[in-house]
Amino acid sequence: MLSRSFNLTSYNKIQSFKKVIEVDPDKSISIRSFLIGAISFNVSSVKNVLESEDVFSTIKCLKSLGVQIKKQKSKNYLIYGKGLGSLFAKKNTTLNFGNSGTLARLLIGILSTTPDIEVKIKGDDSLNKRSMKKLILLMSDFGATFLPKNRFFFPLKLNSTNLPIGIKYKAGVSAQLKSAVIFAGLNSYGNTEIKEKDKSRDHTENLLKENSQAIRIINRKEKRIKIFGKKHLNPININVPGDPSSAAFVTALTLLNKGSSIKIKNVGLNPTRIGFYKILKTRGANIKFKNVKKKNNEISGDILVFNSKLKPIRASKKYYVNSTDEYPILFIIAALTKGISIFEGIKDLANKESNRIAEMQNVLSQIGIKSISLKDKLKIYGKGLFNASNKKINVSNLGDHRICMSSFILAILTGAKLSVKNFETVFTSSPSFLKIMKSLGAKFEIQK
DSSP states (O other), X not given: OOOOOOEEEEOOOOXXXXXXXXXXXXXXXXXXXXXXXXXXXXXXXXXXXXXXXXXXXXXXXXXXXXXXXXXXXXXXXXXXXXXXXXXXXXXXXXXXXXXXXXXXXXXXXXXHTSTTOEXXXXXXXXXXXXXXXXXXXXXXXXXXXXXXXXXXXXXXXXXOOSSOBOOEEEEOSOHHHHHHHHHHHHTSBSEEEEEESSOXXXXXXXXXXXXXXXXXEEOSSSEEEEEETTOOOOOOEEEOOBOHHHHHHHHHHHHHSTTOEEEEEEEEOOGGGOHHHHHHHHTTOEEEEEEEEEETTEEEEEEEEEOOOOOOOEEOHHHHTTTGGGHHHHHHHHHTSXXXXXXXXXXXXXXXXXXXXXXXXXXXHTTTOEEEEOSSEEEEEEOOSOOOTTOEEEEOOOOOHHHHHHHHHHHHHHTOEEXXXXXXXXXXXXXXXXXXXXXXXXXXXXXX
């Protein structure tokens, strides 16, 4: 069920706060849990699932492919696995991925090597504008075909291959493409091998790690993942931690809001997801991880954040792979930190839910923050925290949750007048965002 469209306005600067909160469950792990449960044997149990639009799109697609999913109670689900290669849909069934690039890439990975699949695939307006060229070329290597030929945007038609053969793949910065190759390789003949120099998020590997008959991970200087095709997968039993990307917005607000502190409980602290926090710690941020524990091959704990005096951000290319989703809010922090901040290796931000470089530059320019974008680099000329109550920030209907949330944080820190069209897109990843902001003292109005 999709959220009703609404616009959001905000006029007031937030006051200081001292709070203990929880953020929404992790979206990446929630989506992957349903997909892995569907292709495993027997019944998988997933608790503390993110109940957001992207996850509901995942459940709906899997049900269209014959998977039985039962909701036990709020956020707790049972997935009745069909086993590898057993998903099925009537010819020309339409699968709608909604706004979720994660779902699109990962499910296409599964379906490309599942026999006798002939489906139409599409997303919402935002997803349909995102190039799927790299994914399509990879899945074509396994033997899948996409129609019309040489078209790389949804809507498309996917025809799977009945004789998939394992491939060798050198992974880049995209965890979604890596995961798509893992899923396609699981149901291919022979072995698939992935070499990964820069370690992108590894939730897929972590969830599959106990299946040593199907996947083996060698962590040396260059990580290697070996997938042995056509082996059965065991069911999973997982409790999803809080989303570190959702926690990033609260962290940014606390760091910049005078006299504020916060404890964010039970957040995922996977080393491939905490680049945002690592960058800020090098710039003087008072951030601490407490009660750290490991379960289901995933690390989680509490994040303690205190208002801090920050130095300008210097984010080299190496940080991008482990903090991709957090760059819009990092740009806000840079704008409100005195001095010149530099972000390198960010060109892939142009192919997210929107062109996040151009759109964030537009947001910042509206309150007088100068920035310069080069081919693979962004410079932001930070002013420090200032009063912008005489300025207006307008965000059009971009279908980009991170831009909406980042603009909101900027507005309540500076007092700028904010107007965001179609703010409901935030519910794709963070349905509790506004509730959390209200609990911290933020004021806003919703216009339906």
